[in-house]
Amino acid sequence: MIEIHELTKRYRQKAAVDGLSFTVEPGRVTGFLGPNGAGKSTTIRMALGLDRPTSGRALIDGRPYAELERPLTRVGALLEADAVHPSRSAFNHLLWLAKTNGLPTSRVREVLDETGLADVAGKTARTFSLGMRQRLGVAAALLGDPDVLILDEPVNGLDPEGVIWIRNLVKRLAAEGRTVLVSSHLMAEMALTAEHLVVIGRGRLLADTSTEEFIAANSGSTLEEAFMRLTGASVEFQGGGGR
Amino acid sequence: MSALGSAIAAEWVKVRSVRSTVITLGLFAAVALGLSWMVARAFDPGGPADDAILPVSFGLLTGQLVLVTFAVATVGSEFSTGTIRASLAAVPSRGRLFAAKMTAVGLTVGAAALIVESAVFALVRFTIGDGAAPLTEWWTIEVLLGGWIHLTLLSVFTAAVAVMVRSTVIALSVLLPILFLSSQGLGNVEAIKPVAQYLPDQVGMVIMHMTVPGDPQFGRDYSAWGGIGILVLWTAAALAAAWWSMRRRDA
Numbered sequence: 001m002i003e004i005h006e007l008t009k010r011y012r013q014k015a016a017v018d019g020l021s022f023t024v025e026p027g028r029v030t031g032f033l034g035p036n037g038a039g040k041s042t043t044i045r046m047a048l049g050l051d052r053p054t055s056g057r058a059l060i061d062g063r064p065y066a067e068l069e070r071p072l073t074r075v076g077a078l079l080e081a082d083a084v085h086p087s088r089s090a091f092n093h094l095l096w097l098a099k100t101n102g103l104p105t106s107r108v109r110e111v112l113d114e115t116g117l118a119d120v121a122g123k124t125a126r127t128f129s130l131g132m133r134q135r136l137g138v139a140a141a142l143l144g145d146p147d148v149l150i151l152d153e154p155v156n157g158l159d160p161e162g163v164i165w166i167r168n169l170v171k172r173l174a175a176e177g178r179t180v181l182v183s184s185h186l187m188a189e190m191a192l193t194a195e196h197l198v199v200i201g202r203g204r205l206l207a208d209t210s211t212e213e214f215i216a217a218n219s220g221s222t223l224e225e226a227f228m229r230l231t232g233a234s235v236e237f238q239g240g241g242g243r
Numbered sequence: 244m245s246a247l248g249s250a251i252a253a254e255w256v257k258v259r260s261v262r263s264t265v266i267t268l269g270l271f272a273a274v275a276l277g278l279s280w281m282v283a284r285a286f287d288p289g290g291p292a293d294d295a296i297l298p299v300s301f302g303l304l305t306g307q308l309v310l311v312t313f314a315v316a317t318v319g320s321e322f323s324t325g326t327i328r329a330s331l332a333a334v335p336s337r338g339r340l341f342a343a344k345m346t347a348v349g350l351t352v353g354a355a356a357l358i359v360e361s362a363v364f365a366l367v368r369f370t371i372g373d374g375a376a377p378l379t380e381w382w383t384i385e386v387l388l389g390g391w392i393h394l395t396l397l398s399v400f401t402a403a404v405a406v407m408v409r410s411t412v413i414a415l416s417v418l419l420p421i422l423f424l425s426s427q428g429l430g431n432v433e434a435i436k437p438v439a440q441y442l443p444d445q446v447g448m449v450i451m452h453m454t455v456p457g458d459p460q461f462g463r464d465y466s467a468w469g470g471i472g473i474l475v476l477w478t479a480a481a482l483a484a485a486w487w488s489m490r491r492r493d494a
């Protein structure tokens with residue numbers, strides 16, 4: 001379970017996350033939605049102890065992330081910016097991660113197989129396509145067989161087969177009773193994947209409800225329509241034709 | 244394995260799994276051996292006996308520029324590639340991650356310095372032949388021991404600076420001009436000597452026999468081991484500042 005309590009992050013004057021509270025329950029996929037700059041990635045970085053909140057708390061199974069022992073066995077995370085040294089091989093990237101938490105080398109081979117990277121395990125990350133890097137990030141998240149998964153835009157850069165693979169993977173992980181939080185901008189994909197939604201705009205909570213209710217409450221026929229209706233007022237970065 | 248032991252094992256995998264490690268450490272060996280050999284070939288047997296160890300010091304002091312680049316790049320790439328986020332997610336205790344990183348860099352540099360220094364010493368002895376520095380003299384041991392401590396601590400010092408500025412490029416831009424002071428002999432220029440002689444790359448000069456205390460031109464206000472003591476203080480201060488910066492900043 002992930003609990004976000006009154007979480008706030010201020011950069012200079014601007015609040016990236018502003019008094020945000022919500023809970024992510026186990027056993028279902030929770031979609032984490034919001035326009036560009038809404039504060040999704042910032043919330044996730046705070047939940048992982050990477051950024052220090054200005055105020056408020058983020059708890060994983062009742063404890064701050066930083067207090068978890070062998071955290072990779074509790075929480076698996078895919079971060080937005082890929083965090084891999086370009087001249088390190090996929091195998092060695094996963095190997096050093098495994099060592100930090102005392103995981104056996106056999107786990108590295110298992111997640112390489114699971115993510116379809118076994119054949120390129122010895123290749124450096126520099127030679128990887130965007131989709132392969134994304135798969136490597138997912139492999140890192142699965143390494144410790146964690147009960148909580150936090151995936152920031154996992155389908156970003158994946159081909160159609162990869163998108164289906166992530167969809168099925170995420171659903172399977174939730175069906176196994178794990179807590180799964182997935183952020184994405186692909187509404188059609190989210191409608192297929194997420195049973196529950198947490199929607200934010202300008203760092204504040206806009207909705208925390210089941211996907212069905214969300215669509216109905218915002219009188220849309222699709223998730224995309226409902227999303228546009230709800231977040232219209234809190235979009236900061238607008239393309240040509242906007243005000 | 245303890246949590247710190249696991250973190251150090253992981254940092255060692257990081258060090259050995261990028262090609263730049265092999266390249267920079269190989270270059271360090273090549274520069275140190277090459278320069279020592281050239282200086283040794285020009286050795287004049289007519290001077291004081293302990294001049295026979297100077298080619299070793301020259302080679303190591305020039306090679307240190309490359310060794311420092313290794314230490315700085317190893318730390319700096321962690322920040323430039325974003326690996327630091329994966330590292331902190333895996334090892335949330337920042338003190339532990341910092342200690343592991345500094346230990347891995349320190350041990351790698353210490354081992355590389357020991358191997359290269361031994362090779363340099365053997366090469367210089369072979370090149371000079373008669374009149375070469377004998378291992379039975381205290382001044383030989385002092386130069387070798389002092390040189391090894393100097394290279395290792397200076398590298399750890401620069402690695403700590405890289406943590407503070409969180410960038411390879413910025414760290415090298417600040418450090419390399421200062422380190423070039425030694426090769427340019429600027430530490431001896433009268434106007435800046437009162438301060439410059441205490442800079443971290445300068446304080447190893449006495450023990451490496453590049454200067455002696457009290458010499459009117461090249462002299463220093465501290466002894467051989469006093470200089471090493473000052474380097475220990477510099478390193479401790481840099482480690483403390485880097486640890487403090489690592490603890491409080493966002494990843």
Ligand SMILES: Nc1ncnc2c1ncn2[C@@H]1O[C@H](COP(=O)(O)OP(=O)(O)OP(=O)(O)O)[C@@H](O)[C@H]1O
Pocket residue numbers: 011015016034035036037038039040041042043080
């Ligand atoms: N390190 C930082 N310094 C200053 N401002 C920041 C920093 N990180 C994020 N921000 C700001 O915080 C706000 C939230 O950013 P964040 O990346 O969390 O949004 P997001 O919801 O993940 O957006 P996207 O969908 O584009 O990924 C943005 O306005 C961003 O400019």
Ligand SMILES: [Mg+2]
Pocket residue numbers: 040041042080152
């Ligand atoms: Mg984001």
